[in-house]
Amino acid sequence: MKGTIGIVDDQQLFLKTVGMFVDTFPDFQVVLYATDGQDLLTRLRAIKSPPDILLIDVNMPFMEGAELVAKIKEAYPSIKMAALSMMDDSQNVIKMIKAGCCAYLLKNMNPNDLEVALKEIMVRGYYNTHVTNIVYHELFSKQPIDLKDREREFLELACSDLTYQQIADKMFLSIKTVDGYRAALFEKFQVKSRVGLVLEAIRQNLISV
Missing domain, CATH: 1.10.10.10 (Winged helix-like DNA-binding domain superfamily/Winged helix DNA-binding domain)
Structure with a gap:
């Protein structure tokens, strides 16, 4: 059975591009797209089974990534969450990890690395780019x-x-x-x-x- 993925990002082109890549991974499929935090919460309430993993943009309108992650962690504790961002500063990373993310992924990462990250998150519950063994x-x-x-x-x-x-x-x-x-x-x-x-x-x- 494939792992299910949800993606939330306010940039439509990026949202669909990431989804396209994820759907090419043999072990995963995208089951949910959302353009902001409120849209995501509405869609989660409307589906029968929440996705295994959510990829969440750090900076979005209406609701920041960290706030959204905290809400999801409380309402859907089984969902694993990974932050998506162009920023790699420690403040944003720590904020998202503390909110409940198990990984922090950069938007310019190689698609192959994204597949590895998703597999690590599914199997081990987190992904650390600096730990390989x-x-x-x-x-x-x-x-x-x-x-x-x-x-x-x-x-x-x-x-x-x-x-x-x-x-x-x-x-x-x-x-x-x-x-x-x-x-x-x-x-x-x-x-x-x-x-x-x-x-x-x-x-x-x-x-x-």
Whole structure:
């Protein structure tokens, strides 16, 4: 049985183009299109079975992506949601992840990568572009990462919308010292970005969202 996909985006051409690509994937089919948050909520109420995965634009009229994600998470907890955006800044990424998205996808990604992302979301419940080895995840589920107090403090602040300079100020440290904590946690979590760090911290229940 194919995984079902819903897509919401206010740009009609992009909406249909993504849908066209998804429908070429052998394991997936698009069952719902919507042009904004209210349109999506109306359509979800009208269908018998909600889609397995929703691809949700970050910036839309009437209702921002994060607000829409939070509403869907409460009303339809079984739906997995992935953000779609042209922006890759940490503030937007963290906001969407905290709202309930299990992935953050860029609109200029390769269609093959989109197919991989959808498969990862269906099988594992999330997609992290910087994690490629499933054995690594199985290992970490058995061996939790040991964090020092200051590393844990940095991790919690890194999962907020604060800049690294603001984190340094809040921790009463130099930016160089904070960069050291960042590098150490990137190494411990085997990630290459702040986004990857946030996703791993959420997955391992080290922070709550």
